[in-house]
Amino acid sequence: MPNYIGRFAPSPTGPLHFGSLLTALASWCDARAANGQWLLRIEDVDVVRTQLGAAEQIIRTLEHYGLWWDGEIIYQSQRTECYQAALQQLQQQNDIFWCTCSRADLAQTQSDIYTGHCRAHHQYRSQAAARLRVYKSIVDFDDGVFGHISESVADTVGDFVIFRRDGLFAYHLAVVVDDAEQGITNIVRGADLLNNTSRQIYLQQRLAVTTPAYTHIPLVVNDNGEKLSKQTGAxxxxxxxxxHCLWQALTLLGQHAPDVLQSEDCATLLTWAINHWQRENIPKRLTL
Ligand SMILES: [Zn+2]
Structure with a gap:
């Protein structure tokens, strides 16, 4: 077993944009510089948001940029049985309850923290969501860019959904189950997921699986501090x-790629990137 197993796990909701390429590159470099593996997982658990053809497009883009992965590509949409098994384990441990609150019920409560209204519903109910019972405890982790983070999930979100009313498994459950099963040791992903991490670690603890090391790559913003999107001119x-695009991404990531590399091919540039990768140089703010 290699000491380092990383992954890139895009949701196929559209084509890769510059920000997600930058995250993929950071994750790839971090794995390759450590002589590790880099796995590719398509996070299409939310079939409602999945866009037809987007996964294929993302895969072709990674190939085009020379960001090759190891092993088979995993599709979450094909892994329902694994998520079902995890849900069952949590049910047996009395770690979940079945929430029948409607969207309107939830909207009525002023805060975003679930009130615990349905905590007494131990048994499965149809058309109900499964929520994880979240008890007061502090989740701690050291992020590769953002440093020490601690959060009390009970006070920030409370009991969160791991199986949706519409019959789909929630993202958090799928990610945690997949990372554990694939033996992921290091997660490098976008900072838009930073506030999901404590929830996922909490869930890892309930499932008694290992918590990987986390590094969150700051989102690319423009001069006004706006996140890159079509509206802000991405x-x-x-x-x-x-x-050239990879060179730009590397430069933003605080890696001092020589100018001449811009006119080299991707393979040459990526070899340089592996040999000179310094995670500690990634700035906390990436301004394009
Ligand atoms: Zn409820």
Whole structure:
């Protein structure tokens, strides 16, 4: 077994944009620089949000940029049995309850923290969501970029949904089950997921699986501090000049890639990136 197993886990809700390429690159470099494996997982557990053809497009883009992965690509949509088994384990441990609150019921409570209204519902009910019982405890972790983080999930979100009323498994459960099963040791992903991490660690603890090391890559913002999006003028990834794009991403990540590399091919640039990768140089704010 390698000491380092990383992964890139995009949701196929659209094509890769520059920000997600940058995250993929950071995750890839971190794994390769450690002589580790880098796995690719398509997070299509939420079939409602999945866009037809997007997964294929993301895969072709990674190939085009030379970000090759190890092993088979995993699709969450094909892993329902594993999530079901985890849900069953949690049910047996009395770690979940069945919530029949409607969207309107939940909207009536002023705070975002679940009130615990349905905690007495131990047995399965149809058309109900399964929520994890979250008890007061502090979740701690050391992020590779953002440093020490501690959170009391009971005070920030409370009992959270791991199986949805519409019959789909929630993202948090799928991610935690997959990371554990794939033996992921290091997660490098976008900082938009930073506030999910404590919940996922809490869930890992309930499932008695190992917590990987986390590094969250700051989101790319423009001069006004706005997150890159079509509205704020984010450029779509160009197909023509991938190594220039990778060079730009590396530079933003605080890696001092020499100018001449811009005109080299992706393989040359990526080899340089592996040999010179310094995670500690990633800035806390990435301004394009
Ligand atoms: Zn409820």
């Amino acid at each position: 450029r779509a990834l160009t197909w023509d000049n991938p190594s």
